[in-house]
Amino acid sequence: MRDRVDEVSRRRFLLTAGVAAATVYGCRLSFAADVDPLLAGRQLVRYPEKTDLILLTARPPQLETPLSYFDRAITPNDAFFVRYHIFPIPTSVDLDQWRLEVKGHVDKPLSLSMDDLKRFPPASVTAVVQCSGNSRGRFAPRVLGGQWGDGAMGNAVWTGARLQDVLKAAGARASALDVTFDGLDKPAFPSVPDFVKALDLQRIMSDPDVIVAYEMNGQRLPMLNGFPARLVVPGWYATYWVKNLSEITVLTDRFEKFWMKPGYRIPDTPCGCVEPGTAPKNTVPITRMTVRSFIASPASGTRVAVNQPVALKGIAFDGGYGIREVQVSDNLGLTWSRATLGPDHGRYSFREWSATWRPTGAGNARLMVRAVNGIGESQGYEPLWNPAGYLRNVIEQIALVVD
Amino acid sequence: MRLLTAAVALTLVVTSAGVAGETVSITLPPESIALDAGRGMDQTQTSCRMCHSLDYITTQPGGGTAQWQGVVTKMMKVYGAPISDQDAKLIEEYLATHYGPR
Known part of the structure; x- marks a missing residue:
């Protein structure tokens, strides 16, 4: 499930993520315990x-x-x-x-x-x-x-x-x-x-x-x-x-x-994106959604036990071609394995997915998810950028602590 | 995290027409965000709250004078916020000082 373009993009992602290539192929990366800095200060309201x-x-x-x-x-x-x-x-x-x-x-x-x-x-x-x-x-x-x-x-x-x-x-x-x-x-x-x-x-x-x-x-x-x-x-x-x-x-x-x-306009370019920090020459109205997928359970930051299976669950969706496949990776995208898709509620719906992951060693682990839609569109390692902050669909990840 | 609650009032008036006669009413919770104290806070609060709650300020990425000048100008020119040039300058300085790059 790897191709050249994908691999080049993945390596760039690893570099920008500040991860030395020599140390990535385990699940023993070093990063801080997971706190979402964006939502950390927000109130829960009813x-x-x-x-x-x-x-x-x-x-x-x-x-x-x-x-x-x-x-x-x-x-x-x-x-x-x-x-x-x-x-x-x-x-x-x-x-x-x-x-x-x-x-x-x-x-x-x-x-x-x-x-x-x-x-x-x-x-x-x-x-x-x-x-x-x-x-x-x-x-x-x-x-x-x-x-x-x-x-x-x-x-x-x-x-x-x-x-x-x-x-x-x-x-x-x-x-x-x-x-x-x-x-x-x-x-x-x-x-x-x-x-x-x-x-x-x-x-x-x-x-x-x-x-x-x-x-x-x-x-x-x-x-x-x-x-x-x-x-x-x-x-x-x-x-x-x-x-x-x-x-x-x-x-x-x-x-x-x-x-x-x-x-509600996006750059008039094939990706709807421009070089980060720059302005588009022409814009068009935003319309169809890009492909996305999320790991919702366990929550990022959860502690799990070594050698015990962990049930991963989440959803994937796109702009109407339907989800063909969901894949998860525990080695920063070196290899991907197929998740099991849940019932099909139609091409416009969230598609539930599940997978079982068994941590083989103690330490910090990072799990990634990506989806492929009905016409082969997927998600990238590096986020696309546009000045209005639209269309985000980078590969999402969670951090787990394995004891 | 703090929990705010609000009452929801649902009034059902039964009529022979089935769905007709239903009135749905809600009461929105009060706004609770306060700005940092400082010179220009009063003008900022008064002007910005004419259209929106103050979390529209506090949740934005912190920015320098240029960012906040852009925002205040947009509020005046694009949305027609009635803010005097004198107050606008005070507001921009206040925002850049208290909600600057973090």
């Missing part, structure tokens, strides 16, 4: 309808899911991450009053109640929603923006009306180009850009998995995850998954307001 989550910011609220929840495919609603851009956010919604307006370049504008929305044939999709800037706090050089650890992601079964059915019912005109989505969150000042996102109409009409979801894991949505309805755009970053949805507008032109441009 918000309405939520369990204990890691506080990034209070207003607008940004809450991160602890890594321990990623040992399973489905993320519980109460542990699901929260990310708003502007404030005030909705804190009370009366379904008798709430309507989803569908307007603009349509033959028949709609004002849908929740009952109306539920009359469309229900569709379900299991899909990962991940913040574009998940793991931004780990960028080097550091970049400004929400300093997330790795918990701005989650996976749920989303149920709702297909967006294409809603747009067909409204008679969206074929000459339209973009469709915009606005929620009940509103700016503090008129000068602050409202959070509005756009999708290409053709993209919507060719993708039956894009839905207006009113259920998450069989329950109504928590308020902070978008009650009463949110957009679900499987495979694409969370920025498009507009919460507390209230307005859908069909446009005859391209929508390029603040949160589409200059917001």
Whole structure:
């Protein structure tokens, strides 16, 4: 499972990691006991309808899911991450009053109640929603923006009306180009850009998995995850998954307001990256998620016993091609062994994986995980960099202490 | 780690329409972050809190004057934060002093 390019990249990784090549091929590396410096000072908080989550910011609220929840495919609603851009956010919604307006370049504008929305044939999709800037706090050089650890992601079964059915019912005109989505969150000042996102109409009409979801894991949505309805755009970053949805507008032109441009853009290069510390020449909107995988159990820093099997568990996901393989390494990538994949919940879902590792000697061990998706894309030894801190998908690792 | 709690109020009004009639209300917990004391703290607190909590400052990578000038300028020019030039300078100095390179 090694190739030349991979090996060159791995050796560079070893050098930059400050590990002398001669000492790596055991599990006896020397490094400090594992403390995540990024999350060390953060509070655990309990918000309405939520369990204990890691506080990034209070207003607008940004809450991160602890890594321990990623040992399973489905993320519980109460542990699901929260990310708003502007404030005030909705804190009370009366379904008798709430309507989803569908307007603009349509033959028949709609004002849908929740009952109306539920009359469309229900569709379900299991899909990962991940913040574009998940793991931004780990960028080097550091970049400004929400300093997330790795918990701005989650996976749920989303149920709702297909967006294409809603747009067909409204008679969206074929000459339209973009469709915009606005929620009940509103700016503090008129000068602050409202959070509005756009999708290409053709993209919507060719993708039956894009839905207006009113259920998450069989329950109504928590308020902070978008009650009463949110957009679900499987495979694409969370920025498009507009919460507390209230307005859908069909446009005859391209929508390029603040949160589409200059917001949420990546370098227009094949990797979406540039030389660290430099600015891209051209940018394009961020869209599809990169391949990632995590070891959620045991937690980094756990003490384990020599010669006793250790059960490794975690998840892998990508932007919609599905996970083909997950591999783990206990020798900094010299060799990789295949993990066992859990049930397949569809190509947009977290894929659970498990593996058994038996430490052969006492000391510090480092375990790495990487995934390969359905079209052969994988993860690198060295992180890619861009100025907004998006698309992170470097090979992740944990440290274990073997006694 | 400290644990904050907040009440959640869920009101269910049963009607014949099934899902219709449900009102969901939540109460957000108070903000608890305080800034380091120093010259310019009052202006910083007042200006920044118009739009967001102060953890937007404290969680950022520490930066020098150039970084914080960039941030304050962005808040004024891009988001239209009503901050006087005089206060802006004070805020930039305060942030670079107390939330500088760490």
